[in-house]
Amino acid sequence: MNVKDLYDNKASGTAVAFKIIDFFSHNDIDENIIKDLKKYYFGIGLINYVCDSIISGRKKNLKEGIEKHDKMAIEHAKPLFNDSVIGTISFSSQVLKAFISNREKIKRVYILESMPEREGIDFASLLVKNGIDVVLLHDASIYELSLNVDFCIVGSDTVAYNGGLIHKNGTYPMALSMKYFKKPFYSITISEKINRNFLESSYKNIKNHDWNIDIPYINRFFDYTPPDLIDYYINENGFVKPSDVNI
Structure with missing residues (x-):
């Protein structure tokens, strides 16, 4: 290497x-x-x-x-799965493991395609190979997803100091929509993903990827979800409120 x-x-x-x-x-x-x-x-x-x-x-x-922490978090997530219809976005290895280990308790998974890399399509294909019923949606189809699911669970890229979440673009509107529909929104993570130096204002420093067009653009792969839109993080310590992730 x-x-x-x-x-x-x-x-x-x-x-x-x-x-x-x-x-x-x-x-x-x-x-x-x-x-x-x-x-x-x-x-x-x-x-x-x-x-x-x-x-x-x-x-x-x-x-x-x-x-070790990854396995513990996945184990703690088990009570969520109860013949459930679930929404998610992107390709989280933790979410994948949680889904596969609980596949008999999952009715269906709605997945956003997750542009621009379209990881959601790869994620959906793996779930189908593991016998899980899947519906794939365009990223703009948040309303359709929210109507049909019992809850959403996503992975995490960074858990910010204030309990906010940095994750794949589209996570924020998903969480916002779930709040509107009064349905739970979870993020499975580990404490090693907490960055105590990452503030909400740090978001603007996330890389703006090339788009190969001649007009001004923003093409970040991640967005920021405020802590008040997240019901619980699930990590090696169990179900943790966003306000408690740094305790």
């Missing part, structure tokens, strides 16, 4: 974080590379945590600790 392999827009944050751990397990720590990775993946809390841990010398059992 070389340094270029660490820059991958299509891989999940967890996959990239594990690549970084593996890379620096076999190579000397380079603070300039770490600094550049943190900048490139700004808004992805687990990568920020892994980079900080490597710099501070806390590499031992880093991957194992993340995997």
Whole structure:
């Protein structure tokens, strides 16, 4: 593996974080590379945590600790699944594991396609292969999704200091719509994704990706969901209110 392999827009944050751990397990720590990775993946809390841990010398059992918390969070999510119709967005490895391990208790999953990378389509295909009934929708079809689901559950890229959520573009309108319909909205995560230095105002620093057009544009892959739109985070400690994530 070389340094270029660490820059991958299509891989999940967890996959990239594990690549970084593996890379620096076999190579000397380079603070300039770490600094550049943190900048490139700004808004992805687990990568920020892994980079900080490597710099501070806390590499031992880093991957194992993340995997342990991941399994605990998925286990805590089990009570949600009760012959449920569920909505989600993008491609979260934690959500995928939770769905597959509880597939017999899922009636149907509504998934937004998740432009511009369309991860939702890949996610839907994997669920179908695992015997889960799926409906795929355009990102603008939030109303249709909200009408049909019992609740929404998404992954997380960063949990901000105030309990807000950075996740795939479209997460905010999904949470807003669920609040309107008085239906629960959850995010499954781990404490390693909490970034105590990430404030709501930090959102503007998330990368604006190229769009290859000649007019001004905004093409961020993530949006910000305020804590009052999130019912609970589900992490290794169980169901946690957004106001309590930093306790």
